[in-house]
Amino acid sequence: MFITNYIKEVWGAVKSLATGMKRTIYYFTHHKEIITQEYPDNRDTLVLPERFKGEVVMPHNQDNEHRCTGCTACELACPNGTIKVITKFDLTPEGKKKKAIDKLVYHLELCTMCNLCVEACPSDAIKMAQTYEHSVFDRNQLTKILNNPGSKIMEGVE
Amino acid sequence: MWSLSHIANEIHRWLNDLFNPTWALIIEMVMAGVAVIGLFAVLGLVLVLMERRVAAWIQIRLGPNRVGPFGLMQSMADTLKLIVKEGLTPDGADKVMFNIAPFIAMIVAMLLMAPIAFAKDFQLWDLNIGVLFVTAVSSLMVVSILMAGWSSNNKYSLMGAMRSGAQIVSYELSAGLSIMTIIVLTGSLQVSDIIHAQNNGWWIFKGHFPVWVAFVIYIIAVTAETNRAPFDLAEAESELTAGFHTEYSGMKFALFFLAEYINVFIVCAIGATLFLGGWMPLHFGTDNAFNQAMDWIPSSVWFFGKTFFLIFLIMWFRWTFPRLRIDQLLNLEWKYLLPISMINLLLATAMAILGWHF
Numbered sequence: 001m002f003i004t005n006y007i008k009e010v011w012g013a014v015k016s017l018a019t020g021m022k023r024t025i026y027y028f029t030h031h032k033e034i035i036t037q038e039y040p041d042n043r044d045t046l047v048l049p050e051r052f053k054g055e056v057v058m059p060h061n062q063d064n065e066h067r068c069t070g071c072t073a074c075e076l077a078c079p080n081g082t083i084k085v086i087t088k089f090d091l092t093p094e095g096k097k098k099k100a101i102d103k104l105v106y107h108l109e110l111c112t113m114c115n116l117c118v119e120a121c122p123s124d125a126i127k128m129a130q131t132y133e134h135s136v137f138d139r140n141q142l143t144k145i146l147n148n149p150g151s152k153i154m155e156g157v158e
Numbered sequence: 159m160w161s162l163s164h165i166a167n168e169i170h171r172w173l174n175d176l177f178n179p180t181w182a183l184i185i186e187m188v189m190a191g192v193a194v195i196g197l198f199a200v201l202g203l204v205l206v207l208m209e210r211r212v213a214a215w216i217q218i219r220l221g222p223n224r225v226g227p228f229g230l231m232q233s234m235a236d237t238l239k240l241i242v243k244e245g246l247t248p249d250g251a252d253k254v255m256f257n258i259a260p261f262i263a264m265i266v267a268m269l270l271m272a273p274i275a276f277a278k279d280f281q282l283w284d285l286n287i288g289v290l291f292v293t294a295v296s297s298l299m300v301v302s303i304l305m306a307g308w309s310s311n312n313k314y315s316l317m318g319a320m321r322s323g324a325q326i327v328s329y330e331l332s333a334g335l336s337i338m339t340i341i342v343l344t345g346s347l348q349v350s351d352i353i354h355a356q357n358n359g360w361w362i363f364k365g366h367f368p369v370w371v372a373f374v375i376y377i378i379a380v381t382a383e384t385n386r387a388p389f390d391l392a393e394a395e396s397e398l399t400a401g402f403h404t405e406y407s408g409m410k411f412a413l414f415f416l417a418e419y420i421n422v423f424i425v426c427a428i429g430a431t432l433f434l435g436g437w438m439p440l441h442f443g444t445d446n447a448f449n450q451a452m453d454w455i456p457s458s459v460w461f462f463g464k465t466f467f468l469i470f471l472i473m474w475f476r477w478t479f480p481r482l483r484i485d486q487l488l489n490l491e492w493k494y495l496l497p498i499s500m501i502n503l504l505l506a507t508a509m510a511i512l513g514w515h516f
Binding site for chain 1: 212215216217218219220474475477478479494498
């Protein structure tokens with residue numbers, strides 16, 4: 001019947017709203033349990049999740065060598081033009097020309113941390129770092145060159 | 159005994175000694191205006207902080223706790239930021255309407271302060287149609303929102319304003335009908351009469367079932383009328399960026415923001431006056447020890463306590479319920495709240511005539 005359904009509906013609505021309000025008043029009265037972190041205070045003890053992505057970096061070994069071949073796969077994979085690979089040609093000892101990177105320019109201000117460049121890289125030259133304090137006073141400082149000056153490609157990476 | 163009405167009477171007597179009655183009246187009006195603006199500023203600061211704290215605690219967070227002790231200066235810092243910001247007027251906007259709209263919102267809020275009794279015998283204007291005045295003026299709120307939305311020359315603003323119009327116009331009905339329940343029981347529209355009728359118990363206790371239903375409907379309807387979640391379709395930040403105040407910035411935005419909180423305070427003050435006895439202390443029956451004990455607590459404390467309890471209730475709603483869709487919103491009003499409040503009004507009328515209330 002219409003009228004019983006109507007009353008049932010109203011009653012059900014009131015009951016479900018009351019259930020929700022009971023839950024939130026429980027949280028309100030038990031506010032000692034806090035799920036957020038007080039960030040600047042706990043900077044030393046802060047534990048970041050494993051999958052947190054903060055910035056693209058290029059690891060170098062102790063001989064200042066990286067694994068980047070300058071294939072531009074990362075530049076092609078990037079959806080918003082964050083990475084620019086500037087290549088040059090090195091001469092090998094046999095006198096042959098070999099492609100290498102001059103600069104790998106990374107625009108942190110454009111990056112969305114989507115990880116596609118890292119996925120695309122065939123030689124695992126770049127990876128995501130877990131840094132997050134990126135604010136600077138001049139936005140030019142957000143344009144970074146990932147390879148160290150004077151670095152060269154690691155032996156055996158093609 | 160110390161009371162607000164005592165201070166007001168002292169000032170009135172002192173002014174009449176010093177000046178002739180006309181000047182005394184003018185000075186009193188100016189003082190009342192300044193007091194209302196001061197109350198607005200304090201309420202804005204307090205309610206914003208309260209809202210953020212309640213929200214944080216409900217969501218198991220801490221809330222603002224950096225600026226000043228316990229974060230008490232947070233809203234001061236926010237206000238300072240809003241004051242120094244640029245008040246931008248968009249190029250395609252209707253400049254005059256765009257700039258007037260926030261002030262209309264504030265003027266409506268100021269007008270609504272007039273018939274509210276803050277303490278025993280402490281009221282700006284005890285006019286004989288007090289409650290009617292409140293319902294009439296509060297519907298002018300929609301004018302400022304429509305003006306802001308229309309003059310911004312922005313589709314989101316316009317959509318927000320139109321939604322707000324539909325919402326306020328329809329929810330005014332059930333808010334009015336639930337107010338009518340109390341008027342039927344009291345037999346007067348005057349605010350002081352309504353409060354004095356609750357001398358032997360608040361209406362929410364004396365009027366039992368019909369008044370409970372009216373109270374729930376009133377709270378739902380005024381939550382919708384003040385455009386607060388779960389009925390915040392007018393600003394719906396996830397769909398309309400900020401609705402009617404998308405294009406506002408700086409102090410003009412702050413005025414809209416302030417007007418929202420002032421309106422929340424006013425509807426809660428009216429609700430407290432009608433259902434919870436305004437400044438009237440908790441009384442049961444007449445002339446007993448319990449009533450006398452309750453009278454020791456000043457009437458202004460009772461009034462603000464009840465009002466802030468209702469404000470907390472509305473904040474609690476906001477941080478619990480998800481936002482309704484526009485069709486669900488209008489369904490709720492026209493198919494549920496309006497028929498229920500009409501039947502409820504009938505019930506309350508029968509109860510008033512037959513004397514079934516206490």
